[in-house]
Amino acid sequence: MFSFLRPPDSGSRAGLAFTDRAGGVSQGSLGPLNLGRTDVDDLRHVRENFVRVGASLGVDRFITLAQVHGPDVVVVDAELLATWGPEQHLGSGATGTPLQAADALVTTQPGVALCIRVADCLPVLFVDSARGVIGAAHAGRVGLAAGVLPRTVDAMRELGAGEIQAWFGPHICGACYEVPADMREDVARGLPEAYAETSWGTPSLNLGAAAEAQLRALGCVVRREDPCTRTTPALHSHRRDGADAGRLGALVWLAD
Ligand SMILES: [Zn+2]
Numbered sequence: 219m220f221s222f223l224r225p226p227d228s229g230s231r232a233g234l235a236f237t238d239r240a241g242g243v244s245q246g247s248l249g250p251l252n253l254g255r256t257d258v259d260d261l262r263h264v265r266e267n268f269v270r271v272g273a274s275l276g277v278d279r280f281i282t283l284a285q286v287h288g289p290d291v292v293v294v295d296a297e298l299l300a301t302w303g304p305e306q307h308l309g310s311g312a313t314g315t316p317l318q319a320a321d322a323l324v325t326t327q328p329g330v331a332l333c334i335r336v337a338d339c340l341p342v343l344f345v346d347s348a349r350g351v352i353g354a355a356h357a358g359r360v361g362l363a364a365g366v367l368p369r370t371v372d373a374m375r376e377l378g379a380g381e382i383q384a385w386f387g388p389h390i391c392g393a394c395y396e397v398p399a400d401m402r403e404d405v406a407r408g409l410p411e412a413y414a415e416t417s418w419g420t421p422s423l424n425l426g427a428a429a430e431a432q433l434r435a436l437g438c439v440v441r442r443e444d445p446c447t448r449t450t451p452a453l454h455s456h457r458r459d460g461a462d463a464g465r466l467g468a469l470v471w472l473a474d
Pocket residue numbers: 390391392393394395446447448449
């Protein structure tokens with residue numbers, strides 16, 4: 219169920235998890251454990267998948283976004299939580315209310331898991347255990363270049379964060395993420411560390427290297443638990459499985 223799990227312990231109120239494909243009820247390449255793609259999966263399956271993940275983590279509230287590859291960050295405060303229904307993380311199919319369009323979440327509120335959904339894009343979870351500030355961001359090629367990670371760090375610091383750990387989850391690696399040569403040039407102009415080559419010798423992008431350089435420059439401590447999605451069958455990959463790829467979840471929460 220998890221490619222990486224660090225539950226809250228006496229030293230930290232913050233729990234971190236990256237899910238994999240195992241342990242859910244979705245069908246075919248969507249599954250079994252799909253935490254996104256409510257547009258094509260059976261909503262009952264996605265609902266059950268979240269229930270199972272929540273039971274394993276000891277969490278029963280999830281905040282999700284309609285991810286749009288932008289730099290916007292949502293602050294999950296008491297006011298937002300007061301209006302957040304029990305099925306709202308499942309999106310408009312369950313509630314009739316569309317999710318907010320943004321690509322990062324930050325909070326100081328305990329008992330709720332911030333959840334980013336990806337299949338090849340880079341998920342980053344942020345923790346300042348001492349100050350009790352957490353965050354989660356979706357950083358694909360476009361969002362990374364648009365600055366979603368610095369924006370998330372800024373939003374955490376506005377909530378009082380000091381030393382921030384940034385945990386990278388599974389994403390497509392630089393040896394696999396083939397892009398056109400002109401796209402590599404464009405991205406590398408702003409993010410030089412992204413410039414890479416596939417294992418078969420064509421232009422590619424290294425999202426992890428670019429994100430690590432960005433976050434180290436901002437004083438974050440980077441921790442990487444990030445196997446390649448494309449070459450790891452136990453992980454969802456859009457490049458490998460196409461339009462019917464499921465989504466893994468990156469979850470961070472503060473224990474009550
Ligand atoms: Zn790879």
